[in-house]
Amino acid sequence: MPNELRRIERALLSVSDKTGLIEFARALSRLGIALVSTGGTAKAIAEAGLAVTDVSDLTGFPEMMDGRVKTLHPKVHGGLLAIRSHPEHQASMLGHGIKPIDLLVVNLYPFEATVAAGKPYDDCIENIDIGGPAMIRAAAKNHQDVAVVVEPSDYAAVLADLEAHKGATTLTLRRKLAQKAYARTAAYDAAISNWFAGELGDTSPAFRALGGALAETMRYGENPHQWAAFYRTPEQRPGVATARQVQGKQLSYNNINDTDAAFECVAEFDPARTAACVIVKHANPCGVAEGSSLLEA
Template sequence: MPTELRRVERALLSVSDKSGLIDFARALNRLGIALVSTGGTAKAIAEAGLPVTDVSDLTGFPEMMDGRVKTLHPKVHGGLLAIRSHPEHQASMLGHGIAPIDLLVVNLYPFEATVAAGKPYDDCIENIDIGGPAMIRAAAKNHNDVAVVVEPADYAAVLSDLEAHKGATTLTLRRKLAQKAYARTGAYDAAISNWFANELGDTAPAYRALGGALAETMRYGENPHQWAAFYRTPDQRPGVATARQLQGKQLSYNNINDTDAAFECVSEFDPTISAACAIIKHANPCGVATGTTLGEAYARALACDPVSAFGGIIAFNRKLDGATAREIVKILTEVIIAPDADEEAIAVIAGKKNLRLLVTGGLSNPRASGLSLRTVSGGFLAQARDNAVVDDMELKVVTKRQPSEAELADLRFAFRVAKHVKSNAIVYVKDGATVGIGAGQMSRVDSSRIAAWKAGEAAKALGSTESLAKGSVVASDAFFPFADGLLAAAEAGATAVIQPGGSLRDDEVIKAADEAGLAMVFTGHRHFRH
């Protein structure tokens, strides 16, 4: 037998997730492997009619302190950590009656699920596993001799190895399992430490741990020469990470990034008030609109920039219907994401085999707290996600002219969209729909001019000679440092402006707005999105 093979004589099983447990235990028993187990796991195995030794019989100590102490014992950890080829280790095992444990199967107390369910503090504490991570780390360290399994998904691979090698595991498999084991305990501890930081209100703990579970390996990243993978975190806000893909080919790295941007944007709009649609290209909105129906909202969003919408991502805030789906499939679309879709819509979209359809079961809460992360050379930046909502802001009119009620509604709409446009951001809105968007420019005046040009192009596409910006309102994600950007908006036909304010030249900008007959409001909140 090659030296890298290690025969499994004894397995210790202690799991909170019992899916597949009995079939796995039965297969181990058929291979002649002795089973040792704890608590509820031992009971389940025994009830299935399989021979099993309770860990208390192995250690000579009963489970105590409500199960907090049961595997923290030399007869467990010695059995896991002993190097089989080390004479002194073998002597210690013989001298203290420690039997080797060759296979460890442990999954951890459901701490993440307990937190996600909103359980009380004490319940969360009780679901912090101690013995499990200790055993997992011990077995993983000694992977030259011991195989460690941390989730049911790996049962099949272990059985395949055992059956192929007459009850032995290969070093290749044991190393893979060890890596996964340390990653699992790392992600588990990250969830616990971040929960503690949140409970303490500590936004900048001395150490910030990150962890996630692999959702899928991607074909490539932002570009074909970059590898990529998609990971899910314990944050279960509805969105692209929690959505069910009903059809279409695999999502790409860019698809996921853009779809997330689309769904976060459309989630700003309350579905009980109006239907809403957001069309995204390269993580920027190219059209956002509301309507009495999804079909109306889609048509109005598309009219803002029909050229850029080609090959884009579409997000809705209500259940997708068949009539709207029939309109969408008239042009190339990469992804559709919505809270749900009816059978007719699903059937229509099925005719486009590459078009992905995702349903989330709900909208993302724009006011929810959470972390926003970005890597930099040698580290990463962490900040609170931008959960400021314009409806919660106290708008201050700073010009002589007050905005009308219709203008005020559009101003709020425009600022809501500007939050999701890359800086520098300028957004023109008219009657609950974007009519021109300028994104990602180094100069705010350039964003104003681009947005105005877009509004003119959109008008031409509709067969009109008058820019859609005529009679619109405009939002800026940050203050106007000079009056030139504001004047560019006035020249385009905007009648009212919403911006954070706070520039040293606010007085100059307000004066320019008054001279141009504009109404202007300050929000006191900036929405930079770099």
């Protein structure tokens, strides 16, 4: 097998978003890959009639503290971090009964969705994932040997790689997945940090992190020869980012800028008192009016 290919023999799955989980787990099982899982994920896989090992059986420790501690264990992290070609790492695994984990499938507790739903403070705290990011970062660091998947949208690409290479993944795919994994954990931590700042009323925290998900690629940038993409942060404040396009072609960078300028301008008016209309060109309002109705404005 070429040096860049890594055969998948064992996968650990622990997901909050179970979209496509059973189909993916079934495909892995058909390829002869052993499945290890946690809590509700293990239950769902078992109920689908698939063989699965509970992570507690792997570690020898039960899940505890309301699920706060379940994967924070050397038999999990050693299996993810061990360099397969490193003799000392392999000796440590053998000496401590650590089995390699070649594929990690984790998506994080829905912290952003919990905050967006206006849930109480304690609920938001409980939806801060600890074990998930730790495993993701470990697997991504060791992408030379381990593949890490953080979104169901990547299941198809992983299966295609496995089927094309007789149960192995390519280094190219593992690098792409590692990059996405670190981007996801960075955005997740940014959301948590910014939520804490908001709870404290801190408008100037010592460190400000921004993280967003790709909403769409723009038709072009400020000029037709330039590239641009539109990212959406977890906040649900009314604006261009949360608006829905109902007609027209794909937007450009200038379209987004102009729309944002127009929205922020009319937002200065009190909708209970007056209707407002604005015309924008190159992000500058060139005509603003108010009236008793939108038609009058």
